[in-house]
Amino acid sequence: VSEDTKTDTLSDRSVAAVAEFIKSGRAKQIVVMTGAGISTAAGIPDFRSPNTGLYNNLARLDLPHPEAVFEIDFFRYNPRPFYVLAKELYPGNFHPTISHAFVALLAKKKLLRMLFTQNIDCLERAAGVPPELIVEAHGSFATQRCIDCKTPFPDAEMRKCVESASPPNCVRKECGGLVKPDIVFFGEQLPNTFFANATVPREADLVIVVGTSLMVHPFAGLPRLARDGVPRLLFNMERVGDFGTRADDVLYLGECDDGIRKLVDELGWGDELEKMWVEL
Ligand code: APR
Numbered sequence: 315v316s317e318d319t320k321t322d323t324l325s326d327r328s329v330a331a332v333a334e335f336i337k338s339g340r341a342k343q344i345v346v347m348t349g350a351g352i353s354t355a356a357g358i359p360d361f362r363s364p365n366t367g368l369y370n371n372l373a374r375l376d377l378p379h380p381e382a383v384f385e386i387d388f389f390r391y392n393p394r395p396f397y398v399l400a401k402e403l404y405p406g407n408f409h410p411t412i413s414h415a416f417v418a419l420l421a422k423k424k425l426l427r428m429l430f431t432q433n434i435d436c437l438e439r440a441a442g443v444p445p446e447l448i449v450e451a452h453g454s455f456a457t458q459r460c461i462d463c464k465t466p467f468p469d470a471e472m473r474k475c476v477e478s479a480s481p482p483n484c485v486r487k488e489c490g491g492l493v494k495p496d497i498v499f500f501g502e503q504l505p506n507t508f509f510a511n512a513t514v515p516r517e518a519d520l521v522i523v524v525g526t527s528l529m530v531h532p533f534a535g536l537p538r539l540a541r542d543g544v545p546r547l548l549f550n551m552e553r554v555g556d557f558g559t560r561a562d563d564v565l566y567l568g569e570c571d572d573g574i575r576k577l578v579d580e581l582g583w584g585d586e587l588e589k590m591w592v593e594l
Pocket residue numbers: 348349350351352354355360361362363367432433452524525526527528529530549550551552554568569570571
């Protein structure tokens with residue numbers, strides 16, 4: 315095998331070459347990593363995009379700085395801004411995108427090893443990705459508990475409190491602590507499932523990253539765990555992380571839904587994906 319093909323697993327650094335690689339059967343352990351950019355087409359703003367990003371639109375909440383809305387110390391001091399935002403972001407009002415459906419299709423085809431997501435919108439679950447193949451690295455709105463004694467808080471009760479943007483207190487009267495969804499705030503530990511699966515990216519034979527600035531660690535370190543020679547495909551508006559530094563990095567810089575549709579068409583999965591998405 316000549317030297318120059320050793321590092322280039324792909325025929326060239328294009329979406330079509332990745333499709334060829336998948337069709338060749340050499341991608342059976344695909345690891346997908348997603349951020350807020352995969353859900354913007356669903357109507358959920360991301361965090362850092364200029365103008366539309368959440369952190370540029372929280373002035374109405376009178377925060378010391380935008381990230382404070384997700385900081386545990388600020389939440390203890392004043393939980394109201396978070397609950398105002400929670401009302402806007404709460405799952406149930408949004409529909410999975412074609413990109414979410416693509417991840418579910420990979421799972422259906424037994425090609426998905428794991429999905430790591432930073433998102434708290436549960437759209438991956440709604441798209442039909444099997445829960446055992448999802449690592450919600452920053453938690454989600456799915457459950458909630460007292461931040462002091464950790465006693466779980468009832469779901470139905472929580473939905474009412476979020477609807478009225480009124481922060482609930484612990485079910486245990488003698489505690490009375492504030493209740494927060496199981497979203498990982500700045501200053502909090504990531505869930506155990508993240509650390510239990512943190513070496514999974516080393517098993518990948520293809521890594522696909524969608525819609526993230528790769529600014530927040532330790533999640534941002536995941537793409538670097540891919541072994542040399544394993545193709546890494548980025549669907550993002552901008553270049554992020556260390557993408558582009560490896561011979562088998564493929565960068566699609568644009569709307570992720572367009573890039574994923576291009577990959578899916580090259581794979582010949584277009585009809586199957588559209589049908590699956592429509593039925594969600
Ligand atoms: N198509 C492709 N890329 C997109 C799209 C889109 N439709 N919309 C946004 N993007 C890109 C943006 O250009 C940006 O690079 O997605 C990325 C989103 O980055 P962030 O807003 O920083 O979101 P994310 O990376 O998920 O943030 C990580 O930060 O605030 C914390 O815990 C929070 O999980 C979050 C973490």
